[in-house]
Amino acid sequence: MANVKLKHPYSVRFYLGNEIAPKGYAWIFPKTDDIAEVGIGVRGAVAKEYLDRFVKEHQDELGNAKVIDYRGAPVPIGGLISQAVQDNLILVGDAAGTVIPFTGAGIHSSLAAGLVAGEVAADSVNRGDQSASFLSAFYERYRNPWGERIAKSLKAMRLFERLSDDDLNSLAEALSANDVLDIANGLDVVKVAKKLMSHPRLALKVGMALLQISST
Ligand SMILES: Cc1cc2nc3c(=O)[nH]c(=O)nc-3n(C[C@H](O)[C@H](O)[C@H](O)COP(=O)(O)OP(=O)(O)OC[C@H]3O[C@@H](n4cnc5c(N)ncnc54)[C@H](O)[C@@H]3O)c2cc1C
Known part of the structure; x- marks a missing residue:
């Protein structure tokens, strides 16, 4: 949104609560003095309805602001899928569930998965073996720390929800x-x-x- 009048223009803010964003959170990420990303993540509810309500309830900050771009997508927060590796294939990113479930943040953990997958793929080329069994080294190398963090975050999310x-x-x-x-x-x-x-x-x-x- 452009032309925002943020009370806290230099901090990223998260808004929690079942009334605000069921099983998720809303956020305001300032980009410049008058431009901010305003978004929401929810489960079992219609995101747009809650986002519209959130914007309305922040009239003082967002009342005169204009939407200049928008996007939305599902974020997989069920943890690393059990079959991310098959013959000739390693999945990473949202396709593999390499997302920190509690926050829905997938950029850092997916880049890390891509790095590990690249290393395993290079080894597999050197060895001439692209079998699922060889490529499964991905799981071992990704486990510490990322796989473990994803698993713990998922359990914590289940508790806090x-x-x-x-x-x-x-x-x-x-x-x-x-x-x-x-x-x-x-x-x-x-x-x-x-x-x-x-x-x-x-x-x-x-x-x-x-x-x-x-x-x-
Ligand atoms: C609204 C929203 C906000 C988010 N905020 C954050 C955040 O603040 N921090 C964070 O860490 N994570 C955030 N995430 C999650 C994060 O964006 C994803 O976890 C991450 O981008 C996953 O990376 P990826 O490469 O797997 O998939 P993507 O980034 O989705 O990349 C997939 C790419 O494949 C392309 N593609 C799809 N189909 C085809 C096809 N058939 N042929 C060719 N190309 C194709 C797509 O166009 C896309 O460019 C957010 C997600 C959403 C939806």
Whole structure:
């Protein structure tokens, strides 16, 4: 959108809540002083309806803004598919589910998958073997750290998608911005779980479950 009047023109902002974006989030990413990407990701709901409502509710910032470009697409957030490798073929990117499920961010993790796939493909040419069995080295090389991060992020997402807005508000008070990034990206889940273990309500509901995620 162009001609935006952002209250926070130098920070990327995310908006969470079942009323705002069911099982997802809305965002405002400033690009210049008066241009920003305004978007939304939802599940089980019509994205455009929620996006229109979001824009309406941010009249003060977006009221006089104009849409200058738009796009939308499904983002696969079910984790790495089980058959990304076949004879003569390695799938990467959205086609293979190399997306961090909780955030729906697939650029970095897909570039990393492309790099690993390229290395495995080069080895396969040198060895003259393009069988699925040889190309399966992709899974081993991609697992650490990306495959593991995707798997942990998926489990954390499944846990958090069941939380009410009240729970999310309590979490926002209990956690720091870095804690949220750690959980969403499948990084230091244990640290966050330990922090929540002292919380009267979230210890049982979230802390214990996070500890289980990190131990599997
Ligand atoms: C609205 C939205 C916002 C997003 N925001 C972020 C974000 O902020 N950060 C982040 O990390 N991820 C984000 N993502 C996810 C990210 O864009 C994808 O995970 C990532 O682009 C996947 O890369 P890819 O190469 O697999 O697929 P793509 O980037 O979709 O590339 C596939 C390419 O193949 C082309 N193509 C398709 N069919 C054919 C055909 N038959 N012949 C030739 N070419 C073809 C397409 O035109 C496209 O250029 C967002 C996704 C959406 C939809």
